[in-house]
Amino acid sequence: MTAPAYDSPHAARSTRPPSEDYGPSVPGFEASGGDWDEIAREAIGEERIVVNMGPQHPSTHGVLRLMLEIDGEMVTEARCGIGYLHTGIEKNMEYRTWTQGTTFCTRMDYLAPLFQETAYCLGTERLLGITDDIPERASVIRVLMMELNRVASHLVCLGTGGNEMGATTVMTIGFTAREEILRLFEAITGLRMNHAYVRPGGVATDAPEGFTDQVRAALPKVRGYLGQLGDLMLANPIFKSRLTDVGVLNLAGCFALGITGPVLRSAGHPYDVRKAFPYSGYETYDFDVPTDTAADSYSRVVLRLEECYQSLKIVEQCLQRLDDTEGARVMVADKKIAWPAQLSVGADGQGNSLDHIRHIMGNSMEALIHHFKLVTEGFGVPAGQTWQTVEHPRGELGVHLVSDGGTRPYRAHFRDPSFNNLQAVSVLCEGGQVADVVVAVASLDPVLGGVDR
Amino acid sequence: MTAGEGREVARGGHDLPEPTAELVAERTGMFGAHDTGDTSGYGGLVRTVTMPPAATRPYGSWFDEAVDVLAEVLDEQGVAFGDAVERVMITDPRRSAEGDGPSLDAELTLYVAREHLVRVCQVLRDDQDLRFELSLGVSGVHYPEDAGRELHAVYHLTSVTHARRLRLEVTCPDADPHVPTTTGVYPTNDWHERETWDFFGIVFDGHPGLARIEMPDDWPGHPQRKDYPLGGIPVEYKGATVPPPDTRRQYS
Numbered sequence: 001m002t003a004p005a006y007d008s009p010h011a012a013r014s015t016r017p018p019s020e021d022y023g024p025s026v027p028g029f030e031a032s033g034g035d036w037d038e039i040a041r042e043a044i045g046e047e048r049i050v051v052n053m054g055p056q057h058p059s060t061h062g063v064l065r066l067m068l069e070i071d072g073e074m075v076t077e078a079r080c081g082i083g084y085l086h087t088g089i090e091k092n093m094e095y096r097t098w099t100q101g102t103t104f105c106t107r108m109d110y111l112a113p114l115f116q117e118t119a120y121c122l123g124t125e126r127l128l129g130i131t132d133d134i135p136e137r138a139s140v141i142r143v144l145m146m147e148l149n150r151v152a153s154h155l156v157c158l159g160t161g162g163n164e165m166g167a168t169t170v171m172t173i174g175f176t177a178r179e180e181i182l183r184l185f186e187a188i189t190g191l192r193m194n195h196a197y198v199r200p201g202g203v204a205t206d207a208p209e210g211f212t213d214q215v216r217a218a219l220p221k222v223r224g225y226l227g228q229l230g231d232l233m234l235a236n237p238i239f240k241s242r243l244t245d246v247g248v249l250n251l252a253g254c255f256a257l258g259i260t261g262p263v264l265r266s267a268g269h270p271y272d273v274r275k276a277f278p279y280s281g282y283e284t285y286d287f288d289v290p291t292d293t294a295a296d297s298y299s300r301v302v303l304r305l306e307e308c309y310q311s312l313k314i315v316e317q318c319l320q321r322l323d324d325t326e327g328a329r330v331m332v333a334d335k336k337i338a339w340p341a342q343l344s345v346g347a348d349g350q351g352n353s354l355d356h357i358r359h360i361m362g363n364s365m366e367a368l369i370h371h372f373k374l375v376t377e378g379f380g381v382p383a384g385q386t387w388q389t390v391e392h393p394r395g396e397l398g399v400h401l402v403s404d405g406g407t408r409p410y411r412a413h414f415r416d417p418s419f420n421n422l423q424a425v426s427v428l429c430e431g432g433q434v435a436d437v438v439v440a441v442a443s444l445d446p447v448l449g450g451v452d453r
Numbered sequence: 454m455t456a457g458e459g460r461e462v463a464r465g466g467h468d469l470p471e472p473t474a475e476l477v478a479e480r481t482g483m484f485g486a487h488d489t490g491d492t493s494g495y496g497g498l499v500r501t502v503t504m505p506p507a508a509t510r511p512y513g514s515w516f517d518e519a520v521d522v523l524a525e526v527l528d529e530q531g532v533a534f535g536d537a538v539e540r541v542m543i544t545d546p547r548r549s550a551e552g553d554g555p556s557l558d559a560e561l562t563l564y565v566a567r568e569h570l571v572r573v574c575q576v577l578r579d580d581q582d583l584r585f586e587l588s589l590g591v592s593g594v595h596y597p598e599d600a601g602r603e604l605h606a607v608y609h610l611t612s613v614t615h616a617r618r619l620r621l622e623v624t625c626p627d628a629d630p631h632v633p634t635t636t637g638v639y640p641t642n643d644w645h646e647r648e649t650w651d652f653f654g655i656v657f658d659g660h661p662g663l664a665r666i667e668m669p670d671d672w673p674g675h676p677q678r679k680d681y682p683l684g685g686i687p688v689e690y691k692g693a694t695v696p697p698p699d700t701r702r703q704y705s
Contacts, residue, residue, distance in 0.1 A: 083666060094683075129547040258590065258642075269613070276613065277618070382546055383504055384544045400609065407704050
């Protein structure tokens with residue numbers, strides 16, 4: 001056993017006594033498995049301890065794998081391993097029509113499905129050149145759904161983040177509140193997740209009767225739960241001491257690493273795609289972009305809570321507009337693109353437009369042919385490429401779509417904010433304590449479905 | 454200060470080739486059938502796949518200004534604009550025929566020669582009139598029929614300062630799939646370049662650790678290339694067989 005290297009950069013801060021004190025048998029390793037063996041062998045050679053955390057670890061938000069090199073309680077190196085949830089969604093989208101693509105991208109970030117759907121559809125509409133033709137009601141419904149989704153996503157972030165630190169009540173309240181929102185999703189899309197509700201040209205179906213009242217009834221409950229969460233977390237001394245000054249990433253670091261969303265805003269920059277590059281009519285809504293300057297995990301919690309309130313403010317404005325546009329179209333008028341969107345729900349839960357069926361089956365052979373071609377072949381999209389971004393709960397979600405003029409995407413690429421933000425794990429964790437890794441990763445709020453796609 | 458103010462800007466002085474629609478591929482027939490089984494009557498159909506042509510001056514909006522500033526700064530550094538930027542493209546499906554200038558949806562694409570990519574990125578990031586300080590990653594596209602330029606790496610840059618967006622596109626041949634890394638300018642492109650290597654096999658020279666990121670380390674091939682099969686098995690449903698998606702009838 002060699003003498004400890006006191007001139008190494010970490011030695012001065014080390015909490016571990018010189019290794020002679022332990023005797024020759026320490027440190028010891030129990031290692032098994034292919035890759036892991038090699039890492040440990042390498043580690044013993046350099047007297048490092050490498051801890052593998054995940055991919056099956058409850059605090060890694062799914063299947064994130066963290067490889068931590070530790071010195072006592074201090075993390076000297078942190079690296080991410082991802083790819084455990086890669087399902088080739090982007091590749092699959094190249095083999096489906098433009099409309100079917102929305103059923104694929106909704107499955108990427110499963111906590112924020114409506115953002116992928118909307119970003120993808122906005123991109124498709126941009127390639128089609130029909131951005132201005134999207135009915136206002138469809139845009140309002142999209143905004144409403146996205147903002148409700150933002151609240152639901154932040155609630156999971158706060159809830160699971162609390163749970164990882166042992167605050168189970170935070171988790172139960174977060175998920176109870178999210179349930180209220182998922183019920184609203186179910187009322188309008190028929191599903192709690194994997195909606196495929198936003199479609200190129202508009203949305204799949206209009207909001208059902210009484211939907212705005214249902215949302216209005218749910219909002220005070222959500223607001224109440226948010227209040228409870230705030231009471232439980234924000235002034236709690238244990239919570240504060242676990243989060244304050246943990247996972248700090250300053251503004252320069254955020255820009256260098258391309259970090260957007262609440263993490264960037266916690267460093268003081270009010271960059272929000274809804275304000276900087278408005279889409280779906282966000283420039284007409286009244287809301288604020290909260291920022292902080294502490295750039296730590298605690299400020300990100302505060303910001304996420306505040307963003308929930310801002311989202312509810314937008315939701316209320318949407319409800320007013322929905323009431324004002326009752327009965328208006330929710331799908332673009334161009335019949336070469338529009339799927340029937342005034343659906344009624346049958347006994348089996350499946351939606352059909354009865355008028356449309358009557359028309360194609362009873363009145364017009366040409367309409368039947370057209371419907372058949374639209375659904376099986378799909379519509380052609382002019383050749384070209386586009387880049388559309390939306391403000392996702394975790395940052396800027398970008399969609400790069402390439403069309404070769406055919407009825408299927410030639411290439412669909414999603415720049416998922418979780419994927420990008422995970423690059424910051426090393427910066428957030430190195431030099432901190434092992435227990436802070438969990439907090440720092442939770443403050444990034446990665447969702448591995450989006451990371452791996 | 455608005456972009457370009459106080460600069461001596463020479464407009465239209467760049468030596469760019471005449472705009473032509475870019476032929477990407479040629480497809481024949483329809484429904485994906487290429488043997489005698491095609492009784493559709495569409496067997497003789499020939500469809501050319503073209504990408505929109507390069508843009509001509511004036512580009513409109515802020516595009517002229519930004520391109521001029523970039524040309525000027527590159528010129529100061531001793532690089533001819535025509536060498537660094539192969540073509541300038543504006544994609545704008547909503548642009549009206551009357552020539553009212555680009556719509557709000559217009560997007561600017563610069564096709565950059567790979568040997569000048571890092572320099573162009575550096576200028577775009579650092580010049581006060583450009584300030585594309587936020588990179589939103591790298592995306593790859595595979596055009597197997599575009600001989601000599603099969604692999605494209607696409608970079609999306611955002612200027613938070615000026616609220617602008619820009620796309621850089623770099624091409625490389627399949628036989629020599631090398632592009633210099635941009636991680637020196639935009640550290641965020643680290644994982645995005647790894648992803649593009651993983652899925653398309655583009656080698657980013659100088660990258661600090663160009664390992665696969667989504668696929669297992671020992672995976673053969675690069676899955677997002679067009680010559681890589683999607684895979685899948687036929688599924689029986691109610692007596693009928695549904696073929697895997699990549700062997701189904703196709704229309705384009």
